[in-house]
Amino acid sequence: MAQITILGGGLTGRLMAFLLSKQEHSIRLFEYGSKDGDHSAAFVAAAMLAPMAEAVDATPLVLSLGYQSLDLWKNIINSLPQKLFMQFSGSLIVWHAQDIDISKRFSQQLQRGNGGKEVWQNWNTNDITQNKPQLANRFAQGFYLPTEGQLDNRQTLLALANAIEAAGVKCHWNTAVSLDEISNQTNDWIIDCRGFGAKNDWNTTGKSKLRGIRGEVARVYAPEITLNRPVRLLHPRYPLYIAPKENHIFVIGATQIESEDESNVSVRSGLELMSSLYAVTPLFGEARILELATGLRPTLDHHDPEIRVNKDKKIIYINGLFRHGFMIAPAVCEAACRIFDSMLNGHLMEKDEKTGITFNIIE
Ligand SMILES: Cc1cc2nc3c(=O)[nH]c(=O)nc-3n(C[C@H](O)[C@H](O)[C@H](O)COP(=O)(O)OP(=O)(O)OC[C@H]3O[C@@H](n4cnc5c(N)ncnc54)[C@H](O)[C@@H]3O)c2cc1C
Known part of the structure; x- marks a missing residue:
């Protein structure tokens, strides 16, 4: 059992909380906007799950994640108590x-x-x-x-919020937090899902640049x-x-x-x-x-999603879902859960074989 703080409760933040809440962790989530998700890119998105059409200009990794996520979404949506579009x-x-x-x-x-x-x-x-x-x-x-396929973005965001609250995740809506503040205050594992809001921290911790x-x-x-x-x-x-x-x-x-x-x-x-x-x-x-x-x-820059890991600081960063967030988020978040488990078990994975995502390990 781990203490986990998730920064950002847009698409990836809610999905990470949802997936991790199936284990016995103690989780809290901070989201700048409301429970509706009104401050996220996901709130505006069309939520089309279109790996075939996106093949025209998406990378092979994105397409593969998109195909994998089609069934994962069906399982997630079917497991939610509300009936969703x-x-x-x-x-x-x-x-x-x-x-x-x-x-x-x-x-x-x-x-x-x-x-x-x-x-x-x-x-x-x-x-x-x-x-x-x-x-x-x-x-x-x-x-x-x-x-x-496609989903209803707003229904999905709200249903995930209801599901994580019901599972015991402590959700702090309308609360902006900084990475420094949380990492200085706690010894929690931190999962940074702030999307564009993570730009400053992201661009000072690794090679690829976020915009x-x-x-x-x-x-x-x-x-x-x-x-x-x-x-x-x-x-x-x-x-x-x-x-x-x-x-x-x-x-x-x-x-x-x-x-x-x-x-x-x-x-x-x-x-x-x-x-x-x-x-x-x-x-x-x-x-x-x-x-x-x-x-x-x-x-x-490379138009792929990226999962960065700082083992010493106990931070996982998930970002770069670009125009494919709905299409790929379930596969990306499952891969992030697997690296998290691997760290808890004391052996850091470098690559997730199931999705093909290579983790970016930083100091
Ligand atoms: C116009 C448009 C259309 C799109 N259409 C599609 C589509 O059809 N299909 C598809 O697959 N994808 C689509 N997308 C892409 C998809 O919406 C994104 O890839 C996805 O939302 C990214 O998820 P995320 O969780 O990284 O970021 P977000 O969904 O933006 O979530 C980040 C969250 O972090 C919060 N946050 C930021 N800073 C802080 C802070 N300091 N403290 C607390 N919380 C903070 C924000 O409020 C936000 O809720 C579209 C995007 C747009 C803009």
């Missing part, structure tokens, strides 16, 4: 006729990223109409990626529209995804801007998101905009 019916990629060249490049990258396999089905107008009547006659072709990448999304309510899986639009300037959640709510995203500015969504980004959405189907013209939101994706 979870969909594993694939996703559809579409493009306008003039963008056919982009679709060809996309399919080549998709194939390359998925080890040479043609992981998609080619859909024609009839297939699209049959499967998504509200996109009838909008697109001549599409790629259907069968094994992808935030701004992402903007819209949430709209469109009672006339039903989509049974996420849709991505390939576009030379304004690529877009539409992630349908429960009750006709759609998360529309997302910009990817090299900036750590967390201020409100710009007019330009709002216009781009809305005009791409309208171009997918004008039925969205009467949708109501519920929210425009910004988040910073915690990103490392």
Whole structure:
């Protein structure tokens, strides 16, 4: 049994608390924002679990973690007492006729990223109409990626918070803490899950550098529209995804801007998101905009997630989940639990064989 303090209760902080609470540890968690998770990147995210589509530009490690996490999420969500939105019916990629060249490049990258396999089905107008009547006659072709899924980010964050509280984790919501403060005050094991909030400490303790990448999304309510899986639009300037959640709510995203500015969504980004959405189907013209939101994706130079370990100071740092946090967090957090166990048992693992993650051991 160990005394553990988790810094940051966004996606990874809550998941670590959830996984570790299955053992007899005494755990406390400090989160700057509320129990809803409103200060995390995870609160803004679309929560798509899309390792096939992300193969276009994600690293092989991220893809492998993404595939492993699909089943892990199913187990986690099914083990929670509340019934949560979870969909594993694939996703559809579409493009306008003039963008056919982009679709060809996309399919080549998709194939390359998925080890040479043609992981998609080619859909024609009839297939699209049959499967998504509200996109009838909008697109001549599409790629259907069968094994992808999505969650509801906000439901998942809240359900995890309820589960860890019920399991006895002492959660201090609305409480910002610093790493120095906690490590000077206690002899606890510390797990730093502060995402972008860990930037200063992260950038002074190891090689890879952490930065935030701004992402903007819209949430709209469109009672006339039903989509049974996420849709991505390939576009030379304004690529877009539409992630349908429960009750006709759609998360529309997302910009990817090299900036750590967390201020409100710009007019330009709002216009781009809305005009791409309208171009997918004008039925969205009467949708109501519920929210425009910004988040910073915690990103490392190499675009992989990283688990750093300082054995002497008893600190595990988890960061760099970038734009794939939901897609990979279960596998990353399970690997972090295994290195934690290995340290408790007195033999420090250098690599997690199951996930392929190499731990970064620092002094
Ligand atoms: C626009 C957008 C869309 C996205 N879409 C997807 C998607 O579709 N699929 C996907 O897989 N991923 C997506 N992501 C990525 C995903 O949200 C992140 O990778 C993930 O949230 C990172 O998890 P984290 O726990 O490291 O950071 P966060 O979720 O940001 O959590 C960090 C937490 O630490 C807290 N914190 C910071 N400093 C302190 C402090 N000093 N004291 C206490 N607490 C502190 C913060 O309040 C926050 O709650 C998206 C991200 C954005 C921004």
